[in-house]
Amino acid sequence: MQATSDVSQSWTKSTLYQELQKILQGTRQSGTYKAERVITSPQGSKVQVQGTSSSVLNFCLANHPKVLESAKLALDSHGFGMASVRFICGTQDIHKELEKRIAEFHGTEDTIVFPSCFDANAGFFEAILGPEDAVISDELNHASIIDGIRLCKAQRLRYKHLDMEDLAGKLEQSRNARVRLIATDGVFSMDGDIAPMQEICKLADKYDAFVFVDECHSTGFLGKRGTGTAEHWNVSSDRIICINSTLGKALGGATGGFSTGKKIIVDVLRQKARPYLFSNTLAPSVASASITVFQILSSVEGQQLREKLWKNTVHFRTLMGQAGFDVRGGVNGPPIVPVMLGDAALASQMADEMLKESCKNTCSNISGSLDR
Numbered sequence: 001m002q003a004t005s006d007v008s009q010s011w012t013k014s015t016l017y018q019e020l021q022k023i024l025q026g027t028r029q030s031g032t033y034k035a036e037r038v039i040t041s042p043q044g045s046k047v048q049v050q051g052t053s054s055s056v057l058n059f060c061l062a063n064h065p066k067v068l069e070s071a072k073l074a075l076d077s078h079g080f081g082m083a084s085v086r087f088i089c090g091t092q093d094i095h096k097e098l099e100k101r102i103a104e105f106h107g108t109e110d111t112i113v114f115p116s117c118f119d120a121n122a123g124f125f126e127a128i129l130g131p132e133d134a135v136i137s138d139e140l141n142h143a144s145i146i147d148g149i150r151l152c153k154a155q156r157l158r159y160k161h162l163d164m165e166d167l168a169g170k171l172e173q174s175r176n177a178r179v180r181l182i183a184t185d186g187v188f189s190m191d192g193d194i195a196p197m198q199e200i201c202k203l204a205d206k207y208d209a210f211v212f213v214d215e216c217h218s219t220g221f222l223g224k225r226g227t228g229t230a231e232h233w234n235v236s237s238d239r240i241i242c243i244n245s246t247l248g249k250a251l252g253g254a255t256g257g258f259s260t261g262k263k264i265i266v267d268v269l270r271q272k273a274r275p276y277l278f279s280n281t282l283a284p285s286v287a288s289a290s291i292t293v294f295q296i297l298s299s300v301e302g303q304q305l306r307e308k309l310w311k312n313t314v315h316f317r318t319l320m321g322q323a324g325f326d327v328r329g330g331v332n333g334p335p336i337v338p339v340m341l342g343d344a345a346l347a348s349q350m351a352d353e354m355l356k357e358s359c360k361n362t363c364s365n366i367s368g369s370l371d372r
C-alpha cells in the first residue's frame with residue numbers, strides 16, 4: 001500500500017505531470033476547456049442530455065429507419081466485426097459493394113474506404129506525393145488535411161483563404177516541383193463558405209497542377225444530386241483527381257471515410273496508405289448501412305430530403321439573423337451555418353447556458369417551426 005502511494009506521489013511531482021497540469025489550467029483559464037455532454041437517447045433532432053430534464057434541440061441527425069434496418073440485418077448476415085485490416089481478413093462483399101456505390105454516386109473511376117475521413121486525409125498525401133512535389137493548401141483547411149500534409153515530404157505552401165491571386169502566386173512559386181497539388185476543403189465549416197471550384201480548376205489547368213477536395217461538409221446535400229462542391233459549381237468531377245469525404249456526417253452519421261477519384265490513385269492508396277494498411281476495417285453493419293445511405297441519396301426521397309434541408313437552412317438562417325446573430329453566408333448560404341460570437345470562450349459559455357432552463361423557450365420557438 002505504502003509503495004503504491006509513493007509511486008503516485010512521485011508521479012504527481014514529476015515534470016511531465018506538472019507540464020500536463022499547466023496545459024489543462026491554460027485551457028480552463030482561456031475558457032476553451034472542452035467538456036463532453038452525455039447524450040442518453042439516440043441521435044436525432046431532439047436528444048436527452050444527462051443532467052437536463054427536458055429534451056434538447058440538436059442538429060446532428062442520424063438513425064434513418066432504412067439505415068438502421070440495414071445495419072441490423074447486416075449484424076445477422078455479416079457479423080459484428082472483422083478483427084482485421086482490409087488486406088488481411090477485413091474485406092467482405094459489402095465493403096466492395098460500398099466502394100462501387102460511392103464511385104457510381106460520384107461518377108468517379110474507383111473508391112477506397114477508410115475507418116474515417118481523418119484517416120483518408122492522413123493517408124492520402126504521403127502515399128501520393130514525394131519530396132520532389134509540392135502541395136498548395138488553403139490556410140483554413142481542416143486539421144486532418146493539415147496533418148496529412150505534415151506527414152508527406154512534399155514542399156508545403158499555404159495560400160490565403162479562398163484567395164485565387166495568392167493561389168496563383170504559390171503555383172508560380174512552386175514551378176519547379178515535379179507535381180503540384182492544390183488541396184482544399186469543399187465547404188469550410190468555420191466560415192460557411194464554399195471553395196470556388198471553377199477558379200481553382202482553371203488555375204490548376206493553367207499551371208499544370210492537380211486538385212484534391214475534402215467534401216466532408218458537402219457530400220449528400222451540396223449540388224443537385226448531392227455530390228458536393230464540384231457539382232454545385234457545375235465543374236465536372238473528372239477535373240478533380242481525388243475527393244475525400246466522411247460517412248460520419250450527412251451519410252448516416254456513424255463512422256468511416258473514403259477517397260474516390262482516379263483509379264490509379266485508389267490503386268496506390270490500397271498499397272501505400274498507412275491508415276488503410278494498419279487500421280481495422282469498417283464494421284460490417286456500418287458498411288451495409290452506408291450502402292443503403294447511397295441508395296437513399298440517389299432516390300426521390302434523397303432529393304426530397306435535400307430540398308427539405310435547404311428549406312430548413314433558409315428558415316434557420318433567417319430566424320437567427322432576425323434574432324441578431326452574425327450568421328456567415330447570408331440567408332441563402334449552405335446548410336453549414338456558422339454562428340459567429342467572435343470569442344471561443346463566449347461560444348462555450350453560450351452552449352452551456354443553452355442547455356439550461358433558459359434555452360427551452362428559444363429551442364421550442366425555433367424547432368417548433370422547423371420542417372422536420
Ligand SMILES: Cc1ncc(COP(=O)(O)O)c(C=O)c1O
Pocket residue numbers: 116117118119121142144185189214216217245246247248255256257
Ligand atoms: C473537413 C473535414 N475533414 C475531415 C474530417 C474528419 O472526418 P471523420 O470524422 O470521418 O474522421 C472532418 C470532421 O469533422 C471534417 O470536418
